[in-house]
Amino acid sequence: GESVGLHLPTLSVQEGDNSIINCAYSNSASDYFIWYKQESGKGPQFIIDIRSNMDKRQGQRVTVLLNKTVKHLSLQIAATQPGDSAVYFCAENLSPGGNAGNMLTFGGGTRLMVKP
Amino acid sequence: NAGVTQTPKFRILKIGQSMTLQCTQDMNHNYMYWYRQDPGMGLKLIYYSVGAGITDKGEVPNGYNVSRSTTEDFPLRLELAAPSQTSVYFCASSGNTDTQYFGPGTRLTVL
Numbered sequence: 001g002e003s004v005g006l007h008l009p010t011l012s013v014q015e016g017d018n019s020i021i022n023c024a025y026s027n028s029a030s031d032y033f034i035w036y037k038q039e040s041g042k043g044p045q046f047i048i049d050i051r052s053n054m055d056k057r058q059g060q061r062v063t064v065l066l067n068k069t070v071k072h073l074s075l076q077i078a079a080t081q082p083g084d085s086a087v088y089f090c091a092e093n094l095s096p097g098g099n100a101g102n103m104l105t106f107g108g109g110t111r112l113m114v115k116p
Numbered sequence: 117n118a119g120v121t122q123t124p125k126f127r128i129l130k131i132g133q134s135m136t137l138q139c140t141q142d143m144n145h146n147y148m149y150w151y152r153q154d155p156g157m158g159l160k161l162i163y164y165s166v167g168a169g170i171t172d173k174g175e176v177p178n179g180y181n182v183s184r185s186t187t188e189d190f191p192l193r194l195e196l197a198a199p200s201q202t203s204v205y206f207c208a209s210s211g212n213t214d215t216q217y218f219g220p221g222t223r224l225t226v227l
Contacts, residue, residue: 043218106158
């Protein structure tokens with residue numbers, strides 16, 4: 001079936017470097033994507049989202065890029081800090097605007113480790 | 117606002133026991149969800165609700181039941197606990213936007 005997945009299970013970066021976390025999706029009908037950050041022992045925390053009518057969206061130190069041609073999503077974190085160490089999940093909305101609410105399909109997650 | 121709260125934080129059950137995982141949100145969100153997260157994996161949707169009195173199955177509903185008598189509360193019931201239900205359970209809610217806000221989770225072990 002169609003699913004959301006991630007290329008790299010673990011990413012290790014030096015403090016201060018930029019991080020790029022990738023995600024591939026296969027459901028061409030999805031029009032909304034979210035990145036979540038999950039720290040150990042906590043629930044997922046919303047980072048940034050993007051709709052399919054955009055190819056780039058920026059937040060504070062984070063940027064999400066969407067390439068619909070190759071069905072690829074990436075999260076860029078600028079000047080990575082130790083507090084960024086966590087597991088990052090991408091998710092797609094299976095029922096955008098439908099009666100089923102806002103059901104999300106999550107990828108398997110990428111662990112980001114920041115070395116001081 | 118407290119956001120989404122879940123109780124208990126931890127629980128150990130014996131096979132065949134039952135329990136209810138509580139979830140409450142104070143954001144007046146219509147949509148609520150229950151997910152399970154197995155070690156090293158992403159989240160899988162168990163049940164969801166689009167409003168009080170309305171619930172529906174997600175991807176992995178077997179072995180669980182839910183109810184939604186109020187906007188605020190969305191309890192998840194395990195009737196006959198099985199080792200396969202050992203997991204971390206997250207409740208989430210969303211309002212008019214697509215963004216889901218998650219609770220801190222309940223870590224359940226079935227022995």
